[in-house]
Amino acid sequence: MWRRVASLSPLVSSSKPSILNQGLCTFKFWETFTTDIATQEKPFITFVLGGPGSGKGTQCEKIVETFGFKHLSAGDLLRREIASKSEYGSMILNTIREGKIVPSQVTVKLIQREMESSDNKKFLIDGFPRSEENRIAFEKINTKTLSDLSALCSKVKETECYIKEKSRRDLMKILTGAEPNLVLFFDCPEKEMVKRVLSRNQGRVDDNIDTMKKRLKVFEALNRPVINYYSERGKVFKISAVGTVDEIFEQVRPIFASCEAIK
Numbered sequence: 001m002w003r004r005v006a007s008l009s010p011l012v013s014s015s016k017p018s019i020l021n022q023g024l025c026t027f028k029f030w031e032t033f034t035t036d037i038a039t040q041e042k043p044f045i046t047f048v049l050g051g052p053g054s055g056k057g058t059q060c061e062k063i064v065e066t067f068g069f070k071h072l073s074a075g076d077l078l079r080r081e082i083a084s085k086s087e088y089g090s091m092i093l094n095t096i097r098e099g100k101i102v103p104s105q106v107t108v109k110l111i112q113r114e115m116e117s118s119d120n121k122k123f124l125i126d127g128f129p130r131s132e133e134n135r136i137a138f139e140k141i142n143t144k145t146l147s148d149l150s151a152l153c154s155k156v157k158e159t160e161c162y163i164k165e166k167s168r169r170d171l172m173k174i175l176t177g178a179e180p181n182l183v184l185f186f187d188c189p190e191k192e193m194v195k196r197v198l199s200r201n202q203g204r205v206d207d208n209i210d211t212m213k214k215r216l217k218v219f220e221a222l223n224r225p226v227i228n229y230y231s232e233r234g235k236v237f238k239i240s241a242v243g244t245v246d247e248i249f250e251q252v253r254p255i256f257a258s259c260e261a262i263k
């Protein structure tokens with residue numbers, strides 16, 4: 001079911017003509033190949049975006065409870081790195097305290113590790129990507145293992161089709177690039193976000209008015225372009241994040257329920 005939604009993604013379906021070098025491959029080959037792709041366990045990825053205090057984490061808990069996703073909070077993974085006193089710990093702590101963005105390679109590595117070790121392939125990636133640089137770094141992740149890839153390569157070889165090297169590379173990119181299937185954007189007025197963060201009470205180093213002011217600026221300058229990028233691609237579901245937790249979840253529920261409906 002989730003796979004079926006993934007296979008409907010515009011990236012896969014609209015790429016058919018450009019990948020297959022006109023006339024060189026038979027339709028049958030494409031048909032077999034796409035069936036193979038569709039039956040592979042591709043992850044279903046939801047990015048959960050919104051300003052600080054907009055309620056991302058709170059709504060993720062409800063989505064997990066109701067729809068059984070694996071919740072990956074980028075902020076929690078970074079805080080776990082600080083707590084484990086890893087080599088990047090102090091750099092991450094200073095970056096969070098300043099309300100800035102941790103270098104992409106650090107965050108992407110943490111997310112990728114969690115994704116690869118999870119049996120659940122339905123992911124809620126909360127609070128990431130926070131910049132265009134984050135987004136691009138994530139999209140370069142190979143979500144397939146090397147053995148998957150070599151199996152696919154030999155499949156390509158087995159066929160009698162001729163595929164130009166560039167086309168083959170494009171095809172591999174489609175098979176392996178990590179793209180969100182959908183993006184939730186919790187839209188919340190700044191005043192409300194400030195109020196929520198200042199009463200969050202979780203002992204976070206960034207839950208103070210100075211860091212919060214910086215975070216709101218970073219949100220507008222760096223996070224907003226990511227939301228715009230996915231909006232232009234029709235992937236964003238904008239949720240009005242004002243109201244009770246349950247009221248907000250009633251806007252979220254139908255988005256996932258409609259995916260479940262095509263099980």
Ligand SMILES: Nc1ncnc2c1ncn2[C@@H]1O[C@H](COP(=O)(O)OP(=O)(O)O)[C@@H](O)[C@H]1O
Pocket residue numbers: 050051052053054055056057058059196197199200201241242243244245248
């Ligand atoms: N709809 C809501 N109304 C009031 N407070 C909320 C609501 N949703 C979340 N909160 C509270 O606001 C704070 C920030 O929520 P959180 O889920 O941590 O946001 P984010 O992950 O976007 O920063 C938390 O203390 C949470 O309990």
Ligand SMILES: O=c1ccn([C@@H]2O[C@H](COP(=O)(O)OP(=O)(O)O)[C@@H](O)[C@H]2O)c(=O)[nH]1
Pocket residue numbers: 050051052053056057074075076078095096097099100101102103107126127128129130134206215
């Ligand atoms: O992809 C990420 C996610 C978080 N952070 C850092 O971690 C902080 C807290 O992020 P979190 O998502 O936990 O904050 P929330 O929006 O939930 O308040 C951010 O301000 C950033 O400094 C980051 O650098 N990259």
Ligand SMILES: [Mg+2]
Pocket residue numbers: 056057073075127
């Ligand atoms: Mg959060």
